[in-house]
Amino acid sequence: MMNKETNDWSDVILVVDDDDSMLRILQLLLQRAGYGVITARSAGEGLRLSETYGPSLAILDWKLPDMTGLELLRQLKLALPDLPVILLTGFANLEGAVSAIKEGAYDYLAKPMGNKEFLARVQGALEHDSRPFPVIGGRDPLTERMGTSTAITRTIEDIERVAPTDFSVNLFGETGSGKEVVAHAIHEASPRAKQPFVAVDCGAIPESLIENELFGHERGAFTGADRQQAGRFEAADGGTLFLDEITNLSLSAQARLLRVLQERVIYRVGGSTPIPVDVRLISASNRQLADAVSEGGFRADLLYRLSDYRIAIPPLRERREDIMHIANQFLVDANRDLHKHIGHFTDKAVQAMLTYHWPGNVRELRSVVRRAVLIAQYLIDVNHLDLPESGFRTQSNPLGESIATQMDPDSEGFSLKEIVRARVEHLEREVLSSALRRHNGNKAAVARMLQVDYKTVHTKLKAYGLGV
Numbered sequence: 334m335m336n337k338e339t340n341d342w343s344d345v346i347l348v349v350d351d352d353d354s355m356l357r358i359l360q361l362l363l364q365r366a367g368y369g370v371i372t373a374r375s376a377g378e379g380l381r382l383s384e385t386y387g388p389s390l391a392i393l394d395w396k397l398p399d400m401t402g403l404e405l406l407r408q409l410k411l412a413l414p415d416l417p418v419i420l421l422t423g424f425a426n427l428e429g430a431v432s433a434i435k436e437g438a439y440d441y442l443a444k445p446m447g448n449k450e451f452l453a454r455v456q457g458a459l460e461h462d463s464r465p466f467p468v469i470g471g472r473d474p475l476t477e478r479m480g481t482s483t484a485i486t487r488t489i490e491d492i493e494r495v496a497p498t499d500f501s502v503n504l505f506g507e508t509g510s511g512k513e514v515v516a517h518a519i520h521e522a523s524p525r526a527k528q529p530f531v532a533v534d535c536g537a538i539p540e541s542l543i544e545n546e547l548f549g550h551e552r553g554a555f556t557g558a559d560r561q562q563a564g565r566f567e568a569a570d571g572g573t574l575f576l577d578e579i580t581n582l583s584l585s586a587q588a589r590l591l592r593v594l595q596e597r598v599i600y601r602v603g604g605s606t607p608i609p610v611d612v613r614l615i616s617a618s619n620r621q622l623a624d625a626v627s628e629g630g631f632r633a634d635l636l637y638r639l640s641d642y643r644i645a646i647p648p649l650r651e652r653r654e655d656i657m658h659i660a661n662q663f664l665v666d667a668n669r670d671l672h673k674h675i676g677h678f679t680d681k682a683v684q685a686m687l688t689y690h691w692p693g694n695v696r697e698l699r700s701v702v703r704r705a706v707l708i709a710q711y712l713i714d715v716n717h718l719d720l721p722e723s724g725f726r727t728q729s730n731p732l733g734e735s736i737a738t739q740m741d742p743d744s745e746g747f748s749l750k751e752i753v754r755a756r757v758e759h760l761e762r763e764v765l766s767s768a769l770r771r772h773n774g775n776k777a778a779v780a781r782m783l784q785v786d787y788k789t790v791h792t793k794l795k796a797y798g799l800g801v
């Protein structure tokens with residue numbers, strides 16, 4: 334049943350509770366405080382009304398006849414990701430309520446509660462909803478994409494502050510934490526937005542080729558250079574150049590880069606003609622540049638030039654409130670891309686995702702969700718998540734993705750070779766994942782620890798969705 338008695342529709346609050354007297358009390362209280370109220374006695378009715386009225390806030394009882402308040406919260410968040418939700422719970426269920434908050438509820442209130450406290454929390458939730466989030470990067474506000482935790486909000490504020498300037502920016506964050514996403518957001522919100530954004534992954538280009546990649550070459554500069562070629566600096570002229578994994582630059586490339594930043598001109602390899610370039614530089618590293626300087630592999634004078642402003646991007650495990658927020662977006666994207674209709678994550682899946690360490694950060698989350706959507710039928714349960722601790726193995730499929738399937742040693746239909754390969758892959762992923770965890774996402778340290786070269790780590794992490 335629905336009830337809407339108000340003259341002021343600026344803030345409409347949806348209250349869902351199957352207890353009539355509680356519903357009536359909350360309705361009166363909210364109306365007297367000047368809010369518009371719509372009420373529902375079941376989750377299904379609440380979902381329908383939220384679609385029709387697009388409320389500014391939803392207040393849900395924990396126990397509803399057709400689903401739990403937690404399930405309703407999830408469904409509401411899929412349709413209206415920005416909607417603040419308050420859950421009402423009995424004292425006995427505080428633990429569950431805390432996990433609801435981790436999943437995106439704005440607040441929870443234990444019944445019975447004082448009227449004043451109730452209204453104060455309602456006001457807090459509404460103010461939170463109308464906070465002016467920066468609309469950076471076109472369609473999607475950054476907060477929408479990155480999350481609402483305190484840690485990421487600080488990063489977003491940094492992005493907003495530095496974007497309109499021409500400051501050089503150094504981004505620091507673990508592998509897969511979103512450094513390129515942030516670099517792009519800064520570009521999009523800067524006066525250079527209509528000019529090119531050019532990204533170079535200094536970790537993926539062999540040392541011998543990096544100067545050529547950045548600065549281009551003149552004809553005859555080296556054997557095989559049969560024509561002149563412009564580099565990435567020239568390609569980014571007027572716009573932004575993003576140098577990822579900057580600590581991988583050789584000392585000779587660093588010297589050249591420093592010269593460019595000082596003189597604002599480049600010289601192609603093998604050339605002596607200065608070419609003026611107007612480029613804003615954003616760099617990124619998965620270890621602090623200062624550490625790279627003290628270890629002797631990075632020039633201090635370059636560090637100063639690169640970091641007029643520094644932004645730290647927190648790892649996912651330090652902003653667990655954002656995990657389900659981002660996972661739900663990936664679920665929507667994967668449903669669309671793979672033409673599936675997977676509903677939501679089960680409680681067990683959520684629990685596993687909230688407790689996992691995520692050494693590969695948002696990239697790993699994306700890859701885990703996509704794989705799960707691919708193999709799930711209706712809902713995503715814990716056995717669809719190929720998390721290293723979950724005891725599942727990986728198997729290649731024609732889409733080139735890795736599929737997690739439960740397999741005991743006697744699995745039928747698999748050859749010995751396949752079983753061994755799957756086991757080895759699973760083991761390798763676990764070793765890499767735990768090494769990444771141990772070194773806080775620092776790929777160079779992982780390569781040193783496992784005594785393989787950086788490129789091998791780079792390639793394998795990419796294959797396992799742990800890093801690029």
Ligand SMILES: Nc1ncnc2c1ncn2[C@@H]1O[C@H](COP(=O)(O)OP(=O)(O)OP(=O)(O)O)[C@@H](O)[C@H]1O
Nearest residue numbers: 478479507508509510511512513514695696800801
């Ligand atoms: N907030 C986000 N929302 C959606 N996708 C994200 C977000 N952050 C990261 N991603 C996705 O995660 C993946 C890794 O992001 P990105 O390349 O920006 O990370 P990175 O920190 O630059 O990684 P690396 O250190 O390995 O270069 C990309 O597929 C990106 O689209």
